[in-house]
Amino acid sequence: MSLLELKGVSKIYGDLKALDNVNIHVDKGEWVAIMGPSGSGKSTMMNIIGCMDKPSTGEVLLDGVDISKESSKALTDIRRDKIGLVFQQFHMVNYLTAVENVMVSQYYHSMPDEEEALEALGRVGLRERAKHLPSQLSGGEQQRVCVARALINHPELILADEPTGNLDEANENIVLDLFRQLHDEGTTLIVVTHDPEVAEAAQRTIVLEHGRVAREVINENFGK
Amino acid sequence: MSKRKMFLRMITASLLRRRSRMLIALLSIAIGATILSGLVTIYYDVPRQMGAQFRSYGANMILLAKEGESLTTDTLQDALSVIPEDQLVGATPYRYVRLDMTSRQQSFTTAGTDFAEVQKTSPYFSVEGEYPQAAEEILLGKEIADTIGAKVGSYIQLTWRPVVTVHENASDDWVPNAKLSGSAEGFNAGIVVVEATLDDEGKIATLEIDASSQTPEIGGQVETDRNFISRFIGQSLPVSLGEDVDAVSGATISSQAVVDALNNARSTAKGSAAAERSGYFNVTGILVTGGEEESYIYMNLKDLEGLTNDNLLDVAELSVSANAEQLEEYAKAIDGSDAGITARLVKRVTRSETAVLGKLQALVFLVTVVVLLLTMICVSTTMMAVVSERRREIGLRKALGAPDSSIRAEFLGEGMFLGGLGGLLGGLLGFVFAQVVSVNVFGSSITFQPLLLPITLLVSMLIAAVSCLLPIKRAVAIDPALVLKGE
Structure with a gap:
């Protein structure tokens, strides 16, 4: 059963076709990597899937709802309820502690719950660092906080934009392990990357070139 | 944890952990609030202060007996009960009588009065020597002193002669020297x-x-x-x-x-068995005013009453610290009372007082408005800088699902928190400011208005909120997608 389906999606900026008639689908619980060189349309696709932009033409079905025609207010609600975001630059609120950063996500979603937030931090191995400000955390630790923040509201889909782009190998592995755990729990993962190693961790890789789907690769080594 | 608690936690964290930027906004609000509350304090205190200043130009109300009635020390007290004690600067009774100066066979107008009150209602009187303090001491107008060659310390014999009026059916008694x-x-x-x-x-x-x-x-x-x-x-x-x-x-x-x-x-x-009476008086001071007062002799009312053997007054001069409308009210109340006294305002004094006060208050009002505007510009600019500094954080919040209303509430909350804190600081500093101005300019201290503190607080919060409107508009317009672009 598909969670996400893009049907003939194009995004046109003036003369530039950032996305050109893209068709993809992602099943519930699937782990998909999206690869492609700069300018291939990864970011545009990410924005559309993340409910932060709308396609010029085509349909985007998220959990059966066509989000391509929704208002930006409705998109905000959908993003909050269904999607957990992880960014390359981590993006933490720099004057809030680790646990408070996790709670911000709860705050917008439903109710802040410090215990639950601490548990989520415990899951990414940072319970001890809960009261630290971002400036007191390493890059890897910050990204783990962001993963905790992304999963705190139990989203259907975790959308990660170059999640390991700014991490060393050790931290990259920690983050990928977290993704594996989430995948095992049935969370759908879409990871945008141009790191082949990160892509190989996924079940399937969609390669974008010039705004089109160039090819799809099934990772035969997945789970091994 | 409730949402409100988290809201407060985020706001206070933002303010406390990002101190330097917020201090500037806080400082500008506090300074604005200081000047605001200080000026408002002065605004309300100026009438009192200026009233006291104007009181130095002399009496602003005159009391006279109504026709057929007489003004006495007692009826004067009745009339004065109309005016609140704290507004009555002074009330000086005057009784005018011609007394003969025995040595010169010349008569002079002599005013019986209360010297303690004279100094309050006519502070511009300048006395060479001293005001009389004891009985049988007098003040001599400079013109008289020059005419008769009297000096401080001279003794002068003054004689009162009764004036006899004719009426029918009188008896056969006669009076010597009449x-x-x-x-x-x-x-x-x-x-x-x-x-x-x-x-x-x-x-x-x-x-x-x-x-x-x-x-x-x-x-x-x-x-x-x-x-x-x-x-x-x-x-x-x-x-x-x-x-x-x-x-x-x-x-x-x-x-x-x-x-x-x-x-x-x-x-x-007949009936006025009064004979002439005289006494020796010690000149303690020469009065210099440059006006008609220099041709009068001033003595204690009690001494004069001892000569005339009655307690009549001709006029009372009042110095009242009140604005023109209040004065009119008091005058009406005195006219309406059964003391048999009519009150007149010295328009020349009350009018110029009202005019000057009006201008001063307009000036204070203008300065207040300008300061408020400057504060708003300063806070607005700071908040604008804060918004652009926090673009990414705002984008992140929106990406995390923050609705526009939440972004608005957070910035407004921060702004109003700053406004409140700045208002509190400014309200207290404003009193100090007003006090310093008052002491230096008017030479008297002012009373603390407790109500002004919450008002300053509210106004500061309001100003902060208004100053935040434009920055908030910017914050809301920030595109959440910017957090994805790896900027």
Whole structure:
């Protein structure tokens, strides 16, 4: 059963076709990597899937709802309820502690719950660092906080934009392990990357070139 | 944890952990609030302060007896009860009487008054020497002092002589040293008027006759006939025609009228058993005002009452610290009371006071508005900088699902928190500011207005909120997608 389906999606900026008639689908619980060189349309696709932009033409079905025609207010609600975001630059609120950063996500979603937030931090191995400000955390630790923040509201889909782009190998592995755990729990993962190693961790890789789907690769080594 | 708690936690964290930027906004609000509350304090205090200043230009209300009534120390007290004690700067009674200066055979207008009050209602009086303090001390107008060559320390004998008025049906008593006047019917119903003075023994010393109503060549002769007039001098009253004096020939009726008038006049002293009284007074000071006051003698009301043996007043000068409308009100209340006193405002003083106060208050108002605007610009600019500094955080919040209303609430919350804190600081500092201004400019301290603190707080919060409107608009417009672009 598909969670996400893009049907003939194009995004046109003036003369530039950032996305050109893209068709993809992602099943519930699937782990998909999206690869492609700069300018291939990864970011545009990410924005559309993340409910932060709308396609010029085509349909985007998220959990059966066509989000391509929704208002930006409705998109905000959908993003909050269904999607957990992880960014390359981590993006933490720099004057809030680790646990408070996790709670911000709860705050917008439903109710802040410090215990639950601490548990989520415990899951990414940072319970001890809960009261630290971002400036007191390493890059890897910050990204783990962001993963905790992304999963705190139990989203259907975790959308990660170059999640390991700014991490060393050790931290990259920690983050990928977290993704594996989430995948095992049935969370759908879409990871945008141009790191082949990160892509190989996924079940399937969609390669974008010039705004089109160039090819799809099934990772035969997945789970091994 | 409730949402509100988290909201407060985020706001306070934002303010406390990002101190330097917020301090600037806080400082500008606090300074704005300081000037605001300080100026408002002065705005409300200026009338009082300026009132006190204006009071130095003299009385602004005059009390007089209504027609047919009399002003006394007692009725004056009744009238004064209308004016609140804290607004009454001073109330000076005045009794004006002509006193003879024995050594110069000259009379001067003498004012009986209360010197302690004089110094309050006429602070511009300048005295060479000292104000009288004890009994039988007087202040001499400079003009008089120059005329008679008196100095501080001189003793002057002053004498009060009763003025006798004529009325009918008086008794036969007579008074030594009295001035008499009287009238009687002469020829053809014309009235003959006489004026006379008596010597120590009650004998006629001088006599003047007005017989202009009589036939000039006949009865009119009584006015000019020295022979006839001189016969009266040295006579005791009553006099009779034919026995004490002889009639002017051919003018018996007019001559009889002069005798009748004199006998009538004699009878006028009835009831006022008053004799002249005199005392020696010590000059303690010479009064210099540059005005008509320099031609008066001032003495204690008690001393004057001792001479005149009554407690009448002619006028009371009041200095009231109140605005024009209040003064009108008090004047009406005094007129309406049954003290028998009418109040008049010294328009010249109250009018200029109102005009100057109006201008001053307008100026303070203008400055306040300008300061408020400057504060708003400063806070707005700071918040604008804060928004662009926090673009990414705002984008992140939106990406995490923050609705626009949440972004608005957070920035407004931060702004109003700053406004409140700045307002509290400014409210307290403003009092200090007003106090310093008041002490330096007006030379008196001001009272703390407790109500001003919450008002300053609210106004500061409001200003902060308004200043945040534009920055918030910017914050809401931030595109959440910017967090994905790896900027």
